[in-house]
Every structure is written in structure tokens, then in C-alpha cells.
Amino acid sequence: MKNFILNFVLLFAFSLSVFGQQDSVDADVPSGDPIFAGAIELEEQKVVFDSLVAAQMAEDEENEAEEDSAFFENWDNSKLNPYGLKVTEVTDSFVVDCSNFCPPTQNVVTSEFGPRWARLHCGIDLRVKVGDSIRAAFDGKVRIKRVGSRRKGYGYFVLLRHPNGLETLYAHLSKILVEAEQEVKAGEVIALGGNTGRSTGPHLHFETRYQGIPINPRNIIDFNEFAVYDDNYLVTIKGSFKEWTDYVNSPAKYYKVRKGDCLSKIAKRHRTTVKRICRLNRITTKTVLRPGRRLRVR
Ligand SMILES: [Zn+2]
Structure with missing residues (x-):
């Protein structure tokens, strides 16, 4: 907005100087002279053109602000899922730009996403050694940094929000190297691998979420190649949340x-x-x- 005001002031000053010059020309050239008429037309075009640029700049800045507000919607440093949406309420057919993906760690998968012990295991477990570098999967910002229980739940964990629309979670860490609200780049070391929380051996529990609801990371990432299948991942309610829906709708026993x-x-x-x-x-x-x-x- 500051830029816009500055541009507007500059534009105004520019217009004044242009019309100031015309005043001095006006004194020497009789009205109706074709050269003079041409000069006026040119200056008018110049002013119209600059107004268009200014309008475009204002629009761009408005769009940027809108993108920003989408990024910070339901921004909360404590709630894992601050969206509170049912799976049927999430935005369907959303394209996620995965082009700057970097694997959090390059180790074997030891446990899959899916029902486990009458719960849904919402992520994928990757073997790590205590102290191994854990990297941000995409560019983003730290929404949650939690030095949690050494025995229960996720233990020490970090949740990042990414401008591409996803959130990623890294759990059972031994040390966290980032702070809440910190911006991170894909591939940046954000923590060290560990065995905190409900964990029976050092591993990284890694989740990918969209509007709060977990998606099987295998839908997006090839854990043999440690690369994304495609630079664009299409989030669909039917495809991306099938396991989640099956679990939620599974009958009582x-x-x-x-x-x-x-x-x-x-x-x-x-x-x-x-x-x-x-x-x-x-x-x-x-x-x-x-x-x-x-x-x-x-
Ligand atoms: Zn896990």
C-alpha cells in the first residue's frame, strides 16, 4: 500500500510538471496548431498509461494481501487442526505446488499410514538415528513448535504451514532448531531425529495435512526415490482422504x-x-x- 501511495504522489508530481511545461509552450504556440495538439495527445496518453500501471499495481498488492490472509487463516500456535472441518467440507480439487519438495530424511519406511491399534496412524514412520538432520519438506513457516512429553503422544514436534496449501508435521524429535513464526526454506534443517513421545525406537513420524486433515504422504511422495511423483498434486476429497473417510465411517465393534x-x-x-x-x-x-x-x- 505504501508503494501505491508513493507511486500516486510521484505520478501526481509528474503530471504537474508536464502541465507546467505546457503552460510555457502555450504562450509561444497559437491554439489550433497541429504540433501542439499532438503534444497534448501524447501527454494525455502518458497520464492514462501511468494510471493504468498504478491501478494494476494496486490490484497486485490487493491480491498479495488476499493470498496472505488465506495463508494465515486459522493460524494458531497450539491447535494441531485449527480448521475444524469435516472431510466433506474441505476445498475439493485443489492443486498443490510440490515443485520445491525436499525429503525430511532419506531412510526406510518402518510403519505405514493407516488404522493401527484401533486408531488411525496419521503419518508415515521413517527410521532415523538420534541426532539425524530433519529437513523442511517445502518452503514455509513454523506454526507449532512443541517441546512435548518424552513419553506420550508426538513428544517433541514441529508443524510447518506451506504457501502451497499443505501442512507438514515432524514428531518424536530429540531437538528442535526453529521457533514458532520462523520462516523456513525447503531442505533447511529444522530439528534432530529422536525417540520422544509414544515411540519404541528412534524414528521420524511424518504427516502431510490439508486444511487440517491428514493425507497419506505416499499419495504425494515416492519414498523409494525420495521425490514427489508430480510437481503438482491434486487434492480431491474422494482420492486424498479415502483412508481417513473409511476410518471415520468404520462401524463400531x-x-x-x-x-x-x-x-x-x-x-x-x-x-x-x-x-x-x-x-x-x-x-x-x-x-x-x-x-x-x-x-x-x-
Ligand atoms: Zn508414526
């Missing part, structure tokens, strides 16, 4: 309690956790389980 059962035994048998069973059934670990009771296990 029940189990009839037998004599001698306890919550931990039931949880183990159904590859879930005691905490989750308690939450699903609104019970506590102290609730007495009578044989024959139906418990929801997923």
Missing part, C-alpha cells in the same frame, strides 16, 4: 464380557487401549465388569 475378563486383557485382544475403551463406554478403570455386558471396543 462390540464385545461381550466373559468371566475372568479385565479391561487390559480386552484391550490387548482388540489391539486397542484401556483408555480408549473407557472413553467409548463412559466407564472408568474402577468400573466392575459383569459377565455378559456389551462393551464397545472400537
Whole structure:
């Protein structure tokens, strides 16, 4: 906007000087002279042309501001998914520019995106050693830096937002080398690999998200070549969020309690956790389980 005002002032000063000159010409040349008429026409064209440039510049700056506001929509330093959208509500058929991709690490995949232990594993796990460089996948800005629990959840993690529309998450880190609000370039080392949070060995848990909802990184990245399949990735509700939709819509599963059962035994048998069973059934670990009771296990 500053630039626009400056340009406008310059343009105004320029117009004054042009018309000032004409005044002095006017004194010598009689009106109706063809040379003079031509000169006026030229100056008028010049002023019109400059106005067009100024208008275009104003429009460009407005567009930039609009892009900026889209980038900062739902900008929150604490919420993993600040969008709060259902999968059916995200923008369909959105083209993501992946041309500046850089692999966060170049190691083997040890666990895939998909249902795991009655939850959805929302990312891909890559083997790393503690202290390995973890790099930003695209240009972007740090939305969340969290020095979390050493035992629970993601542990130490970073979430970046990218101008291409994606967000990427890097978890179980041993050290974070960036701050919230910091701008980063694709390939920049943002953290060191580790084993913090719910993790049974050093690995990088890597997620790609669009408007808060995880997409299987394998849809975008070839983990054999450590490159993107295409410079443009098309986000579609049907294609990009299929696993997510299947998981969300998967039917509930029940189990009839037998004599001698306890919550931990039931949880183990159904590859879930005691905490989750308690939450699903609104019970506590102290609730007495009578044989024959139906418990929801997923
Ligand atoms: Zn993981």
C-alpha cells in the first residue's frame, strides 16, 4: 500500500510538471496548431498509461494481501487442526505446488499410514538415528513448535504451514532448531531425529495435512526415490482422504464380557487401549465388569 501511495504522489508530481511545461509552450504556440495538439495527445496518453500501471499495481498488492490472509487463516500456535472441518467440507480439487519438495530424511519406511491399534496412524514412520538432520519438506513457516512429553503422544514436534496449501508435521524429535513464526526454506534443517513421545525406537513420524486433515504422504511422495511423483498434486476429497473417510465411517465393534475378563486383557485382544475403551463406554478403570455386558471396543 505504501508503494501505491508513493507511486500516486510521484505520478501526481509528474503530471504537474508536464502541465507546467505546457503552460510555457502555450504562450509561444497559437491554439489550433497541429504540433501542439499532438503534444497534448501524447501527454494525455502518458497520464492514462501511468494510471493504468498504478491501478494494476494496486490490484497486485490487493491480491498479495488476499493470498496472505488465506495463508494465515486459522493460524494458531497450539491447535494441531485449527480448521475444524469435516472431510466433506474441505476445498475439493485443489492443486498443490510440490515443485520445491525436499525429503525430511532419506531412510526406510518402518510403519505405514493407516488404522493401527484401533486408531488411525496419521503419518508415515521413517527410521532415523538420534541426532539425524530433519529437513523442511517445502518452503514455509513454523506454526507449532512443541517441546512435548518424552513419553506420550508426538513428544517433541514441529508443524510447518506451506504457501502451497499443505501442512507438514515432524514428531518424536530429540531437538528442535526453529521457533514458532520462523520462516523456513525447503531442505533447511529444522530439528534432530529422536525417540520422544509414544515411540519404541528412534524414528521420524511424518504427516502431510490439508486444511487440517491428514493425507497419506505416499499419495504425494515416492519414498523409494525420495521425490514427489508430480510437481503438482491434486487434492480431491474422494482420492486424498479415502483412508481417513473409511476410518471415520468404520462401524463400531462390540464385545461381550466373559468371566475372568479385565479391561487390559480386552484391550490387548482388540489391539486397542484401556483408555480408549473407557472413553467409548463412559466407564472408568474402577468400573466392575459383569459377565455378559456389551462393551464397545472400537
Ligand atoms: Zn508414526
